[in-house]
């Protein structure tokens with residue numbers, strides 16, 4: 001992979017003025033490249049460039065904006081192999097994960113290409129004779145985008161594409177565990193001819209520059225995807241200057257298996273939902289709550305499948321479980337499993353650690369007070385929890401501070417929909433696992449999993465504002 005050791009500000013590749021940082025391959029432990037992170041002066045330059053570029057960009061026609069997205073689509077497709085390589089080397093992404101993410105990047109450009117023509121206002125009647133009331137929809141201005149490392153290209157584009165398509169400019173701060181993914185996207189934007197200043201990447205440590213970015217007076221909205229802990233901090237800093245936020249945060253998602261469910265299908269779905277990208281997905285299946293007789297049947301069927309999962313080098317196309325992102329996550333994961341087992345959970349499948357690779361763990365007889373049931377573990381473990389009745393199962397699923405995505409497995413689809421409506425999450429998938437995203441369909445969490453809704457018209461409205469213009473004859 002190329003060394004992405006410069007920041008991208010105002011259409012230029014510039015050396016950062018902040019501290020020296022390293023991008024590390026989580027599987028080999030090799031330093032891919034070192035770079036200097038952004039400091040306050042780089043951030044000021046990025047916002048100044050974004051502000052100037054946005055003033056011109058918002059005046060371009062629908063056709064001009066769409067033309068640019070068409071060029072971007074071509075370059076994004078051309079770069080799919082480079083995106084895959086970067087996701088593997090920088091993020092430890094296995095073949096199914098990196099293939100999905102690279103293909104989705106182009107699909108997202110194709111979807112958000114229609115946004116320039118969908119920014120619509122309203123004509124409203126007036127109490128005053130002869131007066132015309134226009135409600136205009138306008139871009140926000142400069143949007144600050146802050147992204148995590150786990151699905152870095154997809155999650156960056158999920159904010160950046162609708163932001164630019166609606167006439168905004170962007171200052172992006174990627175995770176310090178995934179700077180190359182963001183800078184590779186900058187290279188793609190650059191090659192497609194995106195005007196200088198419209199998209200800027202200031203890589204750097206969250207603790208070093210995060211507060212400064214969120215507090216920056218030139219930023220009209222902070223679109224944050226990441227942990228609930230950092231999301232709370234961002235909301236309080238942005239709130240202090242009455243700056244709007246969109247927050248896509250953590251999850252503690254559950255698959256609820258009713259007694260009439262197809263157990264084989266539930267086990268197949270759960271295998272993907274719990275262990276895809278080694279369990280490092282916000283919507284991943286963290287808990288499985290099975291009712292009555294479904295519990296033991298599911299434990300048996302699922303354990304056999306989990307044992308067969310291959311962990312190791314993400315280059316190996318047979319490997320489903322690659323490395324965790326870094327040593328700190330490995331330690332956090334091991335502590336979480338240790339605490340849960342010490343509290344009485346039964347180990348159905350025992351994983352082992354080799355560097356940053358952890359082969360899958362499966363725990364049963366987990367109760368709601370145990371660590372892995374209460375927290376987002378973000379690693380290759382799944383906790384199976386018994387429930388005597390459907391009511392108890394619903395109560396267990398809802399007994400968490402999070403509310404991102406859940407699922408219900410049942411052969412009775414109408415009843416499953418009734419159960420889904422009782423679950424306190426922004427998304428519920430029936431007869432599926434909990435990971436799912438379609439860019440034209442609403443996305444978002446309840447409780448501490450987020451604020452606001454993404455994708456489709458929801459993000460279009462979030463990334464624009466409205467203005468009343470009245471005309472008196």
Ligand code: NAD
Pocket residue numbers: 146147148149150151155173174175176204205206207209210211214225226227228230231233234248249250251281282283376378404445449450
């Ligand atoms: P994180 O919250 O640690 O970091 C996210 C981003 O915030 C990074 O760019 C980081 O550098 C930055 N940051 C850190 N401190 C900051 C500060 N004080 N001010 C501003 N920015 C700061 O999360 P992570 O470990 O990168 O990602 C994993 C988390 O993200 C999990 O909790 C996961 O559930 C969540 N996530 C949520 C979604 C969603 O759509 N709901 C999607 C992916 C990941």
